[in-house]
Amino acid sequence: MDKIIITAGCSFTNSDGTWPYHINQEKSGWVHNVGDTGAGNGYISRSIVWEVNNQIKLGKDPKDIEVFIMWSGITRKEFLSTARENPMHKLWVDGPHKNWMGNFIRDEHWNRHPSEDSTWIKSSIPYMTWDNKSVTKFLDLYWKHFYSEEESLINTFESILRIQWYLDNLGIKYTMMCWQNIFNQYSFKVPSGWKRQEGDEIFGHEIWNLAWRDNTHFKTDRFWPENGTGKISKDTPLLKDIYPNATHLWDMIDWDKWWFYEDEQVEYGGLAEWICLKACDPWGNGEHDPGHPSPSSHKKFCEQVILPILENKV
Amino acid sequence: MKHLVTSGCSFSDYENPERTWPLHLQDLIQDEYRFYHLGACAQGEDYISRSVICKVNELLKDNNSDDIFVIVGWSGLQRRAILVNNETTKMHYRFKDWKMGPSESMRGVPIGSWQDFDDEYQKIQSEEHNIIQSMEHIIRTQDFLRVRNVDYKFFGFCNLFANLDEENFLTEGRGTRIDKKYPNTSYLFDIMDWNKWWFHNEFGGLGDWVNDNIKDGFDGGTGNSGHPLSDSQKLFTKEVVSKWIK
Numbered sequence: 001m002d003k004i005i006i007t008a009g010c011s012f013t014n015s016d017g018t019w020p021y022h023i024n025q026e027k028s029g030w031v032h033n034v035g036d037t038g039a040g041n042g043y044i045s046r047s048i049v050w051e052v053n054n055q056i057k058l059g060k061d062p063k064d065i066e067v068f069i070m071w072s073g074i075t076r077k078e079f080l081s082t083a084r085e086n087p088m089h090k091l092w093v094d095g096p097h098k099n100w101m102g103n104f105i106r107d108e109h110w111n112r113h114p115s116e117d118s119t120w121i122k123s124s125i126p127y128m129t130w131d132n133k134s135v136t137k138f139l140d141l142y143w144k145h146f147y148s149e150e151e152s153l154i155n156t157f158e159s160i161l162r163i164q165w166y167l168d169n170l171g172i173k174y175t176m177m178c179w180q181n182i183f184n185q186y187s188f189k190v191p192s193g194w195k196r197q198e199g200d201e202i203f204g205h206e207i208w209n210l211a212w213r214d215n216t217h218f219k220t221d222r223f224w225p226e227n228g229t230g231k232i233s234k235d236t237p238l239l240k241d242i243y244p245n246a247t248h249l250w251d252m253i254d255w256d257k258w259w260f261y262e263d264e265q266v267e268y269g270g271l272a273e274w275i276c277l278k279a280c281d282p283w284g285n286g287e288h289d290p291g292h293p294s295p296s297s298h299k300k301f302c303e304q305v306i307l308p309i310l311e312n313k314v
Numbered sequence: 315m316k317h318l319v320t321s322g323c324s325f326s327d328y329e330n331p332e333r334t335w336p337l338h339l340q341d342l343i344q345d346e347y348r349f350y351h352l353g354a355c356a357q358g359e360d361y362i363s364r365s366v367i368c369k370v371n372e373l374l375k376d377n378n379s380d381d382i383f384v385i386v387g388w389s390g391l392q393r394r395a396i397l398v399n400n401e402t403t404k405m406h407y408r409f410k411d412w413k414m415g416p417s418e419s420m421r422g423v424p425i426g427s428w429q430d431f432d433d434e435y436q437k438i439q440s441e442e443h444n445i446i447q448s449m450e451h452i453i454r455t456q457d458f459l460r461v462r463n464v465d466y467k468f469f470g471f472c473n474l475f476a477n478l479d480e481e482n483f484l485t486e487g488r489g490t491r492i493d494k495k496y497p498n499t500s501y502l503f504d505i506m507d508w509n510k511w512w513f514h515n516e517f518g519g520l521g522d523w524v525n526d527n528i529k530d531g532f533d534g535g536t537g538n539s540g541h542p543l544s545d546s547q548k549l550f551t552k553e554v555v556s557k558w559i560k
Contacts, residue, residue: 050501080443080498118498141438148401165457245426248368
């Protein structure tokens with residue numbers, strides 16, 4: 001089997017039992033999963049370029065490479081910290097919460113570029129608190145003095161287009177998708193009968209992790225409720241229309257290369273919407289990881305969405 | 315009519331008091347080409363890449379790719395810009411009086427208003443990170459033009475790929491290529507199409523060419539500093555740039 005399947009994304013692509021781990025490698029191709037916890041779209045695009053270039057340097061024919069990208073939240077941002085330039089570098093890499101750092105550059109044995117030299121500090125969501133207080137203080141500077149939603153949307157569109165044009169030039173087959181809808185401005189009002197106050201407006205991942213059903217750390221029955229039938233992202237404003245400076249970038253994206261989950265409630269949906277509304281699975285990966293989908297949901301997603309694309313049945 | 319898009323920093327800015335190469339080139343071939351000058355003072359690769367991609371994409375709606383040619387004089391890799399919008403005008407005193415329209419354009423290109431934020435970014439972002447970000451902008455522009463079959467030529471306002479030095483932008487004395495110093499940048503050197511670049515000697519740019527070919531060719535007070543004089547830009551256009559036009 002000459003084929004290599006490069007998969008990229010955030011923790012929805014590379015953590016406990018995520019969808020790339022359910023690809024039958026003997027049958028479909030060897031999986032090189034460059035997904036990384038907390039990765040934003042800048043980091044994701046870099047990890048793809050690095051690994052594709054690495055494979056080509058190793059002699060791989062681009063025709064034998066296929067790439068799957070699951071884009072993450074638009075707000076996320078990474079900063080390269082190095083021992084050369086950052087006096088805080090040692091304090092950061094030796095401190096707690098190391099899993100929020102990483103480098104996509106690896107050696108021939110798949111070992112990451114040593115963090116003692118350099119690493120990418122991943123912001124995750126705005127104003128997230130790290131266990132490493134020094135990193136939190138640093139990232140707060142970014143959120144307070146540099147971040148705007150409009151610029152982060154432009155950066156995400158540019159990351160998408162960078163990969164689209166890079167792979168198109170090389171003639172590499174690829175499919176793009178999202179962890180959840182990242183293109184609309186949408187919210188959801190909590191329906192009646194659940195622990196969270198009825199009518200509370202919730203946003204983004206808070207909708208899909210379904211903790212609003214019980215207001216506890218984790219429960220095994222977090223199914224999408226039957227009375228949660230209203231429109232969520234369907235027919236809501238697109239961010240590219242809210243921010244006209246990004247519209248021309250949106251228009252250049254090749255939407256034929258995307259997979260979305262859509263129904264009467266959602267548009268431009270990703271893995272999260274598919275698990276809640278299509279697979280009708282309970283959300284969560286146990287007490288230790290209630291925010292992520294379970295390996296069994298990932299397995300279904302791989303079998304019902306990824307494999308048909310790999311086998312050219314879509 | 316063919317179309318020629320130019321962009322870059324002050325070395326390519328048609329409003330620079332010292333006439334720059336885009337205007338000198340226009341003098342030579344204006345009967346054959348319609349010009350779109352996007353170069354702007356103090357801008358880095360953030361603005362330059364966005365201006366070129368947006369403008370070329372717009373031109374491609376009504377023109378064949380064969381009729382479009384792009385020349386970019388890339389700026390310093392350490393430069394960064396911030397998008398001035400309704401959020402950032404509330405964050406920064408220097409933008410407090412900025413009058414925001416529903417959409418903003420620069421040089422007539424609807425990409426928003428990107429303003430120099432070098433000093434602020436240098437406080438939180440390493441030089442190595444800035445180089446990566448700038449090279450990504452260049453490569454994204456390269457890949458966009460290639461995939462749309464638009465021919466182009468790139469060069470640097472000076473040597474961009476030797477060790478950076480704010481005070482001395484010329485090549486001399488600046489040491490080795492930057493990926494030797496900054497290993498996280500090396501894979502980007504692999505995917506740059508160097509065949510589409512013009513260099514003066516090894517990675518030298520417009521400033522290096524003027525320095526080596528013209529005595530006191532700059533407007534700075536100490537001979538080889540500041541911006542190239544109009545006559546220097548004119549000679550550079552005749553000797554170098556005009557030869558890229560087919």
